[in-house]
Each structure stands twice: as C-alpha cells, then as structure tokens.
Amino acid sequence: MAQKPSIPKGTRDFTPVEMARRNYIFNTIREVFGLFGYRAIETPAMENLSTLMGKYGEEGDKLLFKILNSGDWLKGITELPQEEGGYVPLTYKVSEKGLRYDLTVPFARFVVQHRNEIQFPFKRYQIQPVWRADRPQKGRYREFYQCDADVVGSDSLFNEVELLQMIDEVFRRLNVNICIKVNNRKVLAGIAELIGASEKIIDITVAIDKLDKIGREAVNAELAANGLTSESIAALGPILDISGTLDERLEQLSVLLAGSETGTLGVKELRFVCSHAMDLGLRAELDLDVSLARGLNYYTGTIIEVKARDVQIGSITGGGRYDNLTGVFGMPGVSGVGISFGADRIYDVLNALDLYPDSALNATCVMFANLGENEAVASLALIKALRADGIAAELYPDASKMKKQMAYADATKVPFVAIVGESELADNTVTLKNMCTGEQTTIPAEKLFEALTQATAGH
Numbered sequence: 083m084a085q086k087p088s089i090p091k092g093t094r095d096f097t098p099v100e101m102a103r104r105n106y107i108f109n110t111i112r113e114v115f116g117l118f119g120y121r122a123i124e125t126p127a128m129e130n131l132s133t134l135m136g137k138y139g140e141e142g143d144k145l146l147f148k149i150l151n152s153g154d155w156l157k158g159i160t161e162l163p164q165e166e167g168g169y170v171p172l173t174y175k176v177s178e179k180g181l182r183y184d185l186t187v188p189f190a191r192f193v194v195q196h197r198n199e200i201q202f203p204f205k206r207y208q209i210q211p212v213w214r215a216d217r218p219q220k221g222r223y224r225e226f227y228q229c230d231a232d233v234v235g236s237d238s239l240f241n242e243v244e245l246l247q248m249i250d251e252v253f254r255r256l257n258v259n260i261c262i263k264v265n266n267r268k269v270l271a272g273i274a275e276l277i278g279a280s281e282k283i284i285d286i287t288v289a290i291d292k293l294d295k296i297g298r299e300a301v302n303a304e305l306a307a308n309g310l311t312s313e314s315i316a317a318l319g320p321i322l323d324i325s326g327t328l329d330e331r332l333e334q335l336s337v338l339l340a341g342s343e344t345g346t347l348g349v350k351e352l353r354f355v356c357s358h359a360m361d362l363g364l365r366a367e368l369d370l371d372v373s374l375a376r377g378l379n380y381y382t383g384t385i386i387e388v389k390a391r392d393v394q395i396g397s398i399t400g401g402g403r404y405d406n407l408t409g410v411f412g413m414p415g416v417s418g419v420g421i422s423f424g425a426d427r428i429y430d431v432l433n434a435l436d437l438y439p440d441s442a443l444n445a446t447c448v449m450f451a452n453l454g455e456n457e458a459v460a461s462l463a464l465i466k467a468l469r470a471d472g473i474a475a476e477l478y479p480d481a482s483k484m485k486k487q488m489a490y491a492d493a494t495k496v497p498f499v500a501i502v503g504e505s506e507l508a509d510n511t512v513t514l515k516n517m518c519t520g521e522q523t524t525i526p527a528e529k530l531f532e533a534l535t536q537a538t539a540g541h
Contacts, residue, residue, distance in 0.1 A: 092224030106442035125188040148177040181213040202235030232420030265374035272345015277317040287375035
C-alpha cells in the first residue's frame with residue numbers, strides 16, 4: 083500500500099486562492115519598497131555555517147537547520163559524543179552549510195562581501211523565505227517569509243522618517259488601520275540610569291516590554307525577582323505613567339530624563355523622527371511607547387513596532403536603528419536602520435477583515451467556452467488579441483457540456499465567460515456573460531476589449 087503523502091511539520095502548501103492573496107501582499111510591499119528607492123537583492127537559501135553560527139545566541143544556534151555534507155558525511159567520525167552539548171563540534175564535521183535563519187545576517191555578509199561594488203548609503207530590500215527548527219504551533223512555522231528593507235551606511239534620522247512613511251503607505255494600500263509605536267534605545271538606557279540600575283537594563287526592558295500582556299503588578303514582581311530594589315521600581319512608575327498627546331508625553335519624558343545625557347539624546351531623536359513624520363502627514367496613528375524594547379541587544383536607536391487596530395494579533399511589522407551590523411564579519415562601524423513586514427500575520431489580518439480586492443483574486447478576466455473545433459480556433463484568435471492588450475484570457479480546453487464549463491468558471495472565480503457559437507461566428511459577434519449578475523449581452527467581436535475594460539473598471 084502506498085504511503086500517504088505528507089509535508090514536514092511546520093510547513094504549508096498554498097492553494098491558488100491563498101497564493102493570490104499572498105502575492106497581493108508581497109506585490110504591494112514590493113511596489114512601496116521600490117517607490118522609496120529600495121532595490122532588491124537575493125541571498126542563497128543556504129549559507130556557510132560559519133556565517134550563521136554564533137549570531138543568534140545559543141538558542142538560535144539550536145534552531146538552525148543544518149545540511150549534511152554530500153557524499154560520505156560520516157567519514158572521519160570515529161565515535162559519537164556522549165556528553166550533553168557534544169553535538170556542537172560534531173556539527174562542523176558533518177555539516178558545513180545551513181538554511182538561513184533570517185535575512186539580516188545574510189545581508190550583513192552580503193554588504194561585507196560586496197563592499198567594493200555597492201554604493202553607500204545602500205538601500206536594499208529582500209522578500210524571501212527563512213527556516214527555523216522551532217516547535218510548530220499556531221502562528222509559528224518552520225518555514226516562513228520575511229519582507230525586509232534596510233538602509234546602511236548612513237546615520238541620518240531622515241531614514242527613520244522615510245521608514246515610517248513607508249509603513250504608512252503599505253498599510254494604506256492594504257486598507258489596514260494601524261498604530262505605529264516608537265521608542266528609542268537611548269531612552270531605555272536613560273531610564274535604567276535614572277532609577278540607578280544601569281547594569282540591569284536588559285532585565286528592566288524585558289520586564290516592561292510585557293506591560294500590556296501581564297500588567298504593572300506582574301512586571302514589578304519580575305523586576306524585584308531580577309534584583310531591582312523597591313526604590314528603583316518606585317522610580318520607574320512615573321516614567322511608565324506619562325500620558326497625554328504625543329508631544330505632551332515627549333515633553334514629560336524630556337523633563338524626567340533631564341539628568342541623563344543618553345536619555346536626553348534619545349528624546350531628541352524621537353522628537354526629530356516623530357515631528358517630521360507627522361508634518362509630512364501619516365494616515366496611521368503614531369504613538370510613543372516607553373515600554374517598547376523588542377531586540378534590545380540589537381537596536382541602538384529608534385525602535386519601531388506596528389499593531390493592527392481592528393484585529394487582536396501580535397506585531398505585524400517591526401524594526402529600528404542598529405550600529406555595527408557588519409562588525410562580526412570584520413567591517414566595523416556600519417550603521418543602519420531597517421524594518422521587516424510580517425507577511426504571515428498581515429495575511430491573517432486581511433483574512434480576518436476580508437480586505438482583498440476582487441482584482442487580487444481573479445487571475446483570469448474572461449474564459450471562452452469551447453463549443454467545438456471551429457469555434458475554439460476563432461476564440462483563440464480573440465484571446466490572443468485580448469492578451470496583447472493586457473487582459474488575462476483563457477479557453478476551456480475541452481468541448482464539454484456547457485454546464486460543466488460554467489461550473490469551472492464559477493469555481494475558479496472567473497468574472498466573465500465569452501461564448502462564440504455558430505451564430506456568433508456567422509455574425510462576427512461574442513456573447514459575454516457576467517458571472518456575478520448572470521446578465522448576458524451579445525456584442526461585435528471588435529468591441530470585446532472595450533466591453534471588458536468598462537466592465538472590469540467597476541467590478
């Protein structure tokens with residue numbers, strides 16, 4: 083008995099309808115990236131393990147998919163490790179390559195490797211899949227896409243302003259109401275300094291980043307468990323309690339962090355980014371969130387996170403400013419800032435709100451019914467002319483019963499069916515059926531393009 087076919091856990095097949103929806107998202111993001119001057123690059127699905135290992139921490143290294151060396155990959159292995167963690171040296175003996183874990187480390191490698199070929203500041207985008215050997219669960223997959231845009235080799239805060247505009251434009255086009263939350267790594271450092279716990283900055287930010295999820299009391303308990311004094315925890319309260327408009331909260335934060343040079347600089351950077359973005363006009367709500375940390379070890383300046391306002395879901399876009407992206411590859415001092423759109427979560431948002439336009443799902447505009455060889459040949463000539471004018475058209479391949487052909491058009495969401503029968507051949511006409519309304523009209527064949535163009539304009 084043949085084994086039932088299956089796919090690896092944490093991976094997915096996508097139907098034509100699902101692919102049409104995903105491509106609508108990818109194409110929208112890609113168009114906006116290009117509109118802002120970002121240029122596409124691609125990096126290989128697999129990288130040398132020497133490139134990937136050690137860049138994501140110990141846990142990240144465990145989540146890398148390693149690729150066994152080709153040929154006799156066990157050659158030279160005399161015994162397997164017995165002690166826990168002994169797999170690490172063994173890994174390098176049997177595997178030299180791995181699937182990429184994200185797009186950032188490959189991008190850093192790309193910049194260093196091609197430094198003499200690219201012009202700085204370098205604006206790039208990538209829309210490619212990544213792989214993580216994580217435990218599959220709802221909303222978490224072992225294979226998924228990332229949509230990244232970064233500009234490196236520039237310290238200008240105008241880059242952050244443009245990124246906020248880019249986020250706003252993507253979600254304007256997708257018709258998703260969002261809130262863009264911003265913070266600054268220097269503000270977080272200033273907060274830790276102000277409450278006398280600079281050495282605890284990681285513990286502080288990890289805890290306050292959970293404020294929306296677990297509440298103030300639980301955050302305070304976590305801070306105390308991590309060694310913060312009651313005085314430090316109390317001093318943190320007024321900072322987390324700032325309120326009012328964006329400008330008012332920035333002013334309150336400026337006063338509270340006046341004693342910290344680093345914190346004051348962070349507020350100044352936030353003011354610059356927010357004021358210029360607002361002056362240029364944003365459809366989205368822009369919000370200051372002093373508890374926002376994301377990857378604190380990674381970000382060094384502006385921090386950005388985007389939430390959908392009409393659907394309960396996690397972050398759908400995130401990013402920020404980082405320094406020394408390429409330092410691990412021997413090219414220090416390259417600053418950059420970037421964002422990543424969470425395509426899978428955006429897909430879930432658009433599904434929940436049913437925001438896909440009909441044009442995104444209809445691959446074929448018109449299907450010609452097949453009534454026999456002579457009629458099919460005449461239909462193919464019309465189809466060729468329509469395709470030349472940019473209208474997607476197809477012929478049903480078999481001269482089956484009309485009911486079966488119409489059922490196919492209906493199932494594949496083709497909005498129009500064209501019928502060329504004996505009478506239409508004789509009169510040089512086409513009968514056009516609107517599959518949504520059921521209405522049928524017979525028109526001269528030379529008017530078909532015009533009729534479809536007018537019909538689809540309001541479809």
